[in-house]
Amino acid sequence: MRFLTILVALISTLYCKAxxxxxxxxxxxxxDVMLAETEATGKFLAAGGDPFTHVRRMLSIANLxxxxxxxSAGTRGRADLKKPxxxxxSQQALxxxxxxxxxxxxxxxxxxxxxxxxxxxxxxxxxxxxxxxFGGGRNAAQAHRAAIFDLKGVKVALxxxxxxxxxWFTATSNMPGVAWLDEDQVALDIRQARIDHAxxxxxxxxWGVEHELMANSHQRxxxxxxxxxxxxxxxGGHPHVVQDFEIYKDKPIIYSLGNFVFDGFExxxxxxxxxxxVKLDKSGVIExxxxxxxIDSNGSPWPQSQKRGPCxxxxxxxxTLCSILDSE
Numbered sequence: 001m002r003f004l005t006i007l008v009a010l011i012s013t014l015y016c017k018a019x020x021x022x023x024x025x026x027x028x029x030x031x032d033v034m035l036a037e038t039e040a041t042g043k044f045l046a047a048g049g050d051p052f053t054h055v056r057r058m059l060s061i062a063n064l065x066x067x068x069x070x071x072s073a074g075t076r077g078r079a080d081l082k083k084p085x086x087x088x089x090s091q092q093a094l095x096x097x098x099x100x101x102x103x104x105x106x107x108x109x110x111x112x113x114x115x116x117x118x119x120x121x122x123x124x125x126x127x128x129x130x131x132x133x134f135g136g137g138r139n140a141a142q143a144h145r146a147a148i149f150d151l152k153g154v155k156v157a158l159x160x161x162x163x164x165x166x167x168w169f170t171a172t173s174n175m176p177g178v179a180w181l182d183e184d185q186v187a188l189d190i191r192q193a194r195i196d197h198a199x200x201x202x203x204x205x206x207w208g209v210e211h212e213l214m215a216n217s218h219q220r221x222x223x224x225x226x227x228x229x230x231x232x233x234x235x236g237g238h239p240h241v242v243q244d245f246e247i248y249k250d251k252p253i254i255y256s257l258g259n260f261v262f263d264g265f266e267x268x269x270x271x272x273x274x275x276x277x278v279k280l281d282k283s284g285v286i287e288x289x290x291x292x293x294x295i296d297s298n299g300s301p302w303p304q305s306q307k308r309g310p311c312x313x314x315x316x317x318x319x320t321l322c323s324i325l326d327s328e
Contacts, residue, residue, distance in 0.1 A: 024286065025151035028062035029204070029276040031237045031257035034070040034110070034299070035097060036087035040263035041299035045093055051261050051300040052100045055275070058291060058303055059100060062277060063151050066158065067260065068206065068237050069097065069104040069111065069131075073122040077115030080166075086113035091125065098129035103147065107135030107160035107178045108206045108238065112169040116176040135160025135204065136171065136178040143171035143179040146193040146201070154282050157198035159189050159231075163207035163222070164238055181205055183222060187229035194230065199282045203231045208239040208256055213269065215243050215255035223253045232284040235276060241269040245310045245319050252288050252312055252319060263299030271295040274309045288312045290322055 036042045041051055052059075059065050071087030073094050079086035087110045089097075097104070104126050112119050123133050134147035146157035161181035162170075171177030179189075186203070193201050203226050208219050215223075215236075223234045227248050234253045236243075240262070243255035258273035265271055272294060279287035290309025293301035311322035 023152045023154055024279055024281050025063045025154055025156070026061065027156065027202075027278045027280070028059050028065045029235050029257060029278065030065075030067045030260040031273050032070040032108075032240070032259050033067045033097060033101075033261040034087055034263075035089040035093035035261065036071050037090050037093075039087070039299070040297070041261055042089060042093060044298040044300065045096055046090065049298060049300070050096065051298065052096065054300065054302045055293065056100060058275060064103060064149055064156075065101045066103040066105065066204070067097070067101040068108055068204070069106060069126065069133075070108050070262075071110050072112070072114045072118050073125045074114060074118035074120075076121055077118035080113055080115075083113065083166075086110070088114060094125055094129040098126065098131040101131055103149075103158065104131040104133050105135050105158075105160045105204050105206075106133050107162045107204070109162065109164050109166065111136060111178065112166070116169075119176045134158050135162070136176075138176050140171040140173055140177075140179075143177060144185065144189045146189065146196065146198060148193065148196060148198055154280065155197050155199045156280065157193035157196070157201045158204060159186070159193065159201065160204045161186065161206065163205055181207065181222065183225045183229070186226055190226075190230040200232045200280050200284055201230060202233045202235060202278070205234065205236045206238040207236055208243065210239050211241055211270065212239055213241055213243060219255055223255070224248055227251045227253070232280075233278065235278075240265065242272060242274050242309065247312065247317065247319050250314070252285055254288075254310065259295060260293065260301055261299050262295060263297070272304075272307070273301065276309075284314075286314045288319070289326055
């Protein structure tokens with residue numbers, strides 16, 4: 001049995017090295033980034049701090065960086081009085097965010113905190129700052145349209161969906177909003193992404209129960225349905241903690257990456273997140289490697305080489321925890 005384990009590991013290593021000089025690209029995904037002016041993260045930035053100081057080098061190895069932008073960034077509208085928290089980031093915060101992340105996911109429960117017209121301004125502001133958005137739009141057609149990137153000749157499509165209140169902020173045919181996670185619509189969106197020549201389709205859902213360390217049956221059912229519909233990977237967020245992970249039909253599912261830039265939590269689980277590096281080529285995802293981070297009192301992430309998250313190579317049946325060396 002030990003010989004078989006070593007043989008599988010050796011094959012996996014050789015398999016990955018075979019792609020080292022080909023059309024392999026690396027995407028970096030992180031969880032919730034919240035830079036609201038009223039919170040410690042925004043105040044730290046306004047005082048001249050850089051919440052990304054300690055992770056810029058880590059993230060620089062990726063060809064494309066993707067984050068969940070967990071707030072408004074407009075100047076219009078009023079806070080939603082029915083919500084306990086409404087987040088709005090400054091234009092300065094946008095520049096800081098976009099200096100790291102070329103892509104901003106909008107399918108979350110805070111991007112609409114100041115209303116629909118404010119969302120349109122948020123999209124425009126992010127785009128001007130240099131971040132392409134997905135998962136939200138001026139109407140349903142835009143919200144459900146994949147953001148497609150050409151990386152070394154491989155076309156990668158990103159689709160984002162909200163599966164957490166407020167449902168009323170869903171985009172409609174004539175109103176701005178976010179894409180709601182309806183599995184039939186997701187299947188149509190994946191099909192359209194393929195028509196638009198996407199080689200790889202990655203779904204980024206905002207779902208689950210806050211502070212639950214394990215994905216629930218609803219998340220698991222939806223994840224499998226989206227892979228059955230043609231997705232190559234599922235990379236989720238929202239619970240403010242990292243959750244479990246699995247392989248389904250040779251496709252990786254990460255249920256939650258946890259927080260990345262956030263404050264207001266005292267427990268260690270909520271101040272721990274994962275940076276997920278995804279290697280892919282035209283055949284799909286071929287490798288996943290995690291680098292854990294710890295969030296300080298300013299809401300800023302620090303690399304944690306002694307902690308471990310999931311690693312996986314395409315030839316492996318199951319995803320396992322990375323070795324300490326993989327996390328360095």
